[in-house]
Amino acid sequence: MLDIIAAIIKGLGYLAALGGAGIVLARATLFPIGQLPGIGSVPAVRAAGALAMLCAVVTGGLFIARLGGPSDPAAIDAVLWSPLGAALALQLGGGIVLALMPGGRLAVIGGIGLLLSFGLVGHAATRGLSTSASVFAHVSAAAWWLGGLAVLFAGARAHPAPGYTALVDRFSRQAMWIVGVLVLAAVTTAALLLEWTFDPARIYDAGLAAKAGLTAVLLGLACLNRFVLLPRLGKAEWPRRWLVRAIMVEIAIFLGIFATTAWLTSFQSPHAGAHQGAHEGRAAPRGTGPIRITDAWAPASISGLGTGAGYLTISNAQNAPDRLVGVASPWAESVTLHRSQTVGAMTRMRAVAALDLPAGGQFVLAPGGYHLMFTGLYAPFVAGDTVPVILTFERAGRIEAILTIRPFGAAAAGHRH
Ligand code: HEM
Numbered sequence: 001m002l003d004i005i006a007a008i009i010k011g012l013g014y015l016a017a018l019g020g021a022g023i024v025l026a027r028a029t030l031f032p033i034g035q036l037p038g039i040g041s042v043p044a045v046r047a048a049g050a051l052a053m054l055c056a057v058v059t060g061g062l063f064i065a066r067l068g069g070p071s072d073p074a075a076i077d078a079v080l081w082s083p084l085g086a087a088l089a090l091q092l093g094g095g096i097v098l099a100l101m102p103g104g105r106l107a108v109i110g111g112i113g114l115l116l117s118f119g120l121v122g123h124a125a126t127r128g129l130s131t132s133a134s135v136f137a138h139v140s141a142a143a144w145w146l147g148g149l150a151v152l153f154a155g156a157r158a159h160p161a162p163g164y165t166a167l168v169d170r171f172s173r174q175a176m177w178i179v180g181v182l183v184l185a186a187v188t189t190a191a192l193l194l195e196w197t198f199d200p201a202r203i204y205d206a207g208l209a210a211k212a213g214l215t216a217v218l219l220g221l222a223c224l225n226r227f228v229l230l231p232r233l234g235k236a237e238w239p240r241r242w243l244v245r246a247i248m249v250e251i252a253i254f255l256g257i258f259a260t261t262a263w264l265t266s267f268q269s270p271h272a273g274a275h276q277g278a279h280e281g282r283a284a285p286r287g288t289g290p291i292r293i294t295d296a297w298a299p300a301s302i303s304g305l306g307t308g309a310g311y312l313t314i315s316n317a318q319n320a321p322d323r324l325v326g327v328a329s330p331w332a333e334s335v336t337l338h339r340s341q342t343v344g345a346m347t348r349m350r351a352v353a354a355l356d357l358p359a360g361g362q363f364v365l366a367p368g369g370y371h372l373m374f375t376g377l378y379a380p381f382v383a384g385d386t387v388p389v390i391l392t393f394e395r396a397g398r399i400e401a402i403l404t405i406r407p408f409g410a411a412a413a414g415h416r417h
Contacts, residue, residue, distance in 0.1 A: 006062060011262035013055035015255070017091065017118075018139065020048025020098045021111030022147025025140070028108055030151060030170055041151055042102045049098025052114060056091035063306065083120045083333060083376055084306045090117040115140045121306065122265050123193055123379045134189040141182035145175065145218075146254050153247045156240055165233040168243070172226045179219070186215075193270040207264040214257050221246050221253075269382040290318045291357075291393060293401040298374075300407055301381035308332070308381045310372035310389065310403050311365045316357040318395060324355040324363070326392035333376025335389060340368055349373075357393075383407040 023041050063084065090113045097110025118124070118139045119132035148171050155164055190208055199205050225246055232239040296312035316322050327335040337352040355370065357363050365371050372389065374381075381387065387403045 006059070007262050007266035009055050009058055009062075010266060011258050012051060013059070013091065014258040014262060016048045016051035016055060016095070017114040018143040018146050018254075018258075019150065020045050020052060021094070021114045021140075022143035022145070023048070023150050024098070024102075024107045024111040024147065025144045026147035026151050026171075029144070029174055030148065030167060041154060044150060044154075045098050045102035045107060049095045049100070049102065049110070052091055052095030053099060054095075056088045056095060060085075060088050060092075087117040087120040090114065090120070111143075112140075115143060123270055124189060131189055131192045134185045134192065137181055138185035138189055141178045141185065144178050145182065146251070148175065149247050149250055149254075153244065153251070156244045156247075164240075165230070168225070168230055168233060172222070172230060175222065179222070183215070186212075204264060204268040204270050207260060207268055211257055211260050211264075214253050214260070218250055218253050221250050266380065267382070269379050269385055291316060291322070291391075291396045291399050293391070293399065296389075296401045296403045298372075298381055298387060298403045298405050300383045300405055301374075301377060306375065306377045308374040308377055309367075310335075310374060310387070311367065312372075312401055312403065313365070314355075314357060314363045314391075316359065316361055316363075316396075319359050320395060321359050322357045322396055323394040324357065324391055325353075325394055327372055327389055328392075329374060329387060329389040331377060331379065331387050332374035334374075336373050336375070337370065338373040339370050342368075381405045 023045050027041060094110040094112075094114030094117070097106055097113070101107055101110070116136060119136040122135070124131040124135035152168060152171055155167055194205065200209060225243060229239040229243045229246070233243070292315040294313045294315065296310070298308055298310040301308040314324065324337070327337065329335050337355060338349050339352050340349050342348075351373075352370065355363055363370070383405050385405045387405065389401050389403060391399045391401060393399065
């Protein structure tokens with residue numbers, strides 16, 4: 001349930017960020033400096049800013065609650081000093097600027113801040129600067145398109161016919177370049193995330209194909225506006241009415257694309273399958289070294305929150321005690337050791353600095369007790385995927401373990417074997 005709420009908040013966040021920032025950016029390119037369209041764009045930007053703030057606060061709250069509650073300093077730290085924390089700060093700050101100064105020039109900076117937040121978290125952040133930059137370009141162009149449509153929609157009522165025709169003309173000229181950037185950045189981001197492969201049988205890839213299909217319908221409508229309605233605007237009343245209808249359909253398609261994107265980024269992974277093959281050979285229990293790792297797994301993550309738990313059994317074949325002193329993973333900003341403890345009706349989580357392994361003994365990390373805590377996940381944990389972790393032991397040194405992601409319901413059952 002929590003994951004569905006988080007995905008819905010994500011979708012609303014897209015609407016707020018792209019809608020608010022988009023109107024501000026489109027206003028900046030469509031109107032002479034200092035001149036505001038004088039239509040409903042100011043209240044719309046204000047509302048989008050307020051919604052962006054709300055989404056940032058709720059997402060941060062869910063994140064902290066999941067990590068251990070507001071009284072746990074480790075949880076607050078994990079939010080503040082992770083890419084998610086930075087993204088939420090940009091979303092919150094941008095939202096505040098848009099809500100308080102919706103018509104000013106500062107609004108452009110607030111809008112850009114909102115859009116930058118997309119380059120910091122999500123799948124794009126797993127591949128470094130190039131994917132972050134391409135997703136930022138992609139999202140900014142999409143925002144401009146949506147914002148421009150909103151301005152045209154509002155203007156269809158408020159502007160006199162001649163001025164309005166010039167505005168639509170300016171929009172459609174600029175759109176040719178900006179929508180080109182959107183598509184180019186979309187293809188680049190997809191290619192980088194999928195490592196230049198495309199398999200329609202993979203759910204993530206099929207989701208992208210659905211987005212491409214919806215975008216193609218949008219482009220079809222844009223052509224209708226440009227080549228059929230625009231030349232007739234001002235000459236009769238019907239083209240303007242049809243333009244308003246076409247824009248309404250386009251905005252509805254944007255909502256569909258947001259829903260598809262929120263579902264894709266919350267419940268699907270571009271890595272699913274791709275990494276599995278690569279790690280399959282190494283996923284087997286490692287029995288030869290002084291430390292043996294078995295039953296290494298993680299439940300599919302509650303998406304949108306950027307955290308995950310991991311479990312494993314460590315057997316120490318050395319005839320001396322050892323200590324697990326550090327854990328890291330390329331999939332997360334940080335991995336720490338935690339212990340859940342139930343006192344009365346309250347379950348609390350505490351960070352643990354190290355785990356002691358007796359000579360020849362075993363340490364079990366299992367639900368309800370000790371576990372690995374992943375914070376600032378770069379991609380959600382999707383069932384069937386595998387996640388590598390590096391465990392650092394005082395004596396035995398660094399050991400790699402591969403956690404298999406199990407579906408949420410099956411996770412606990414899987415642990416018992
Ligand atoms: C008007 C059309 C589109 C809109 C409004 C749109 C919107 C978005 C948004 C808001 C994100 C950010 C997701 C996040 O980081 O949380 C995103 C990411 C992305 N988009 Fe689009 N998009 C559009 C078209 C497309 C098309 C046609 C493709 C290519 C097939 C595409 C491919 C991608 C990819 C690969 C990502 C990264 C997803 C991830 O992190 O897993 N988009 N898009």
